Amino acid sequence: MKFENNTFIVTGGASGLGEASVRALHKAGANVVIADLNVEAGEALAAELGGRTVFARTNVADVADATACVVTATARFGGLQGLINCAGIGNAARVLGREGAMPLEAFSRVIEVNLVGSFNMIRLAAEAMAAGEPQADGERGVIVNTASVAAYEGQVGQAAYAASKGGIVSMTLPIARELARSGIRVVTIAPGLFLTPMMHTLPPEVRQSLGESVPFPPRLGQPEEFARLVCSIVDNIMINGETIRLDGAIRLTPR
Template sequence: MDIQGQAAIVTGGGSGLGAATARALAAAGAKVAVFDINADAASAIAHEIGGIAVRCDVSDGPGAASAIAAAREAHGAARVLVNCAGIGTAKRILGRDGPQPLEDFDRVLRVNLLGSFNMLRLAAADMAALDPLADGERGVIVSTASVAAYEGQVGQAAYAASKGGIAALTLPAARELAQFGIRVMTIAPGLFLTPMMHTLPAEVQASLGASVPFPKRLGKPEEYAALALHCVQNAALNGEVIRLDGALRLPPR
């Protein structure tokens, strides 16, 4: 898809992978709506790239529908959705205080998995009503899983389950939405220099980066953004989960 002049939505666009993706889409000529639960962060990125900011809790059905309506009002229906909103938690299934609270597991799944599906279904409805482009394409949806979907570590049960769900959702969604000319892709990043990673001491960051076979460093958000942009632009990519991890395979701990 040539995204010059097309409307795009990036969830979690106020920081990290989402902010880098919003910048990349805007640089390629897209009209970008930056969705984030942190309104100030969304506004800062939107101001930087000449887009619009929309506060959005991706796990809230009516709220997300209202956010998409606001983006549609400003830019028209989006042909591109990149799902970057997500949260992580480190908690054992059985800890010193007993079993993991069910609400902790539920919260991670609601934001990561249900939130990604919520945005996918709402954006797809708008895309399906658009006129097809020259090649019959109407839209592209890119979601974010994680290598934890395949090698979840101790303490990552909720996070790995949520990201595994996103990976498993990719192919059936792509098959179903193909009739409308909508492609569905997922990126599964490894260890990336995100805001969460920035909270760790420098020596811990360096140690984690050194565990990557090559390049021996943490991934850069711009590298994720470049792949997301390519997924949008390359019409042959559909129904696939792409690992972006420098050949990393996570150990149990």
């Protein structure tokens, strides 16, 4: 799919992997809707990039918010051709901790945002994409989700996070198969250790140690490298129904 004159929603687009994706898509010539809960950062990014971007305050797990975001895209730019799902949260909690069993609401919250929120955006965006005119090779849209290597090698304390990301991996192929008839591709990226806002909260020596645990290159991934893969997926129509690890060959240890 080409970038020029096509419109993409990027959830979690005000920071981290999402922000890098917004910038890369905009640079390539696309219209971009920045969907995020951080109003200050989202509006600032939209103002910086200019007329082909707009901010939409969006809780991805909320039906009304997600619907309004898609309406913003179609009303402002005349259609929707892409969705990049980067919104997500994480927590670190053992199933059996020092204070007893993990609260069920802590598990449910991560599933709601990461998995249900991603699906909520997918179903609504796909509906809008399917209503559009087919482009080259009959393509109407492309959806890129964000999972994690934790979907495969979740560490102790990552039960909720790993389950949410594993769900994203598992639904990629069946949704891709279903939406194929509408000319909509579905692909997932499973990043390893990346320099996201959460990583910035760690001491420099901890970040360095984590980076050195990556076989090659022995460093944390840069958000721009994630965004480059997003653009490659958008550009290459044969990439469909697949989860791509972007991790420098790392395999997470139990702890």
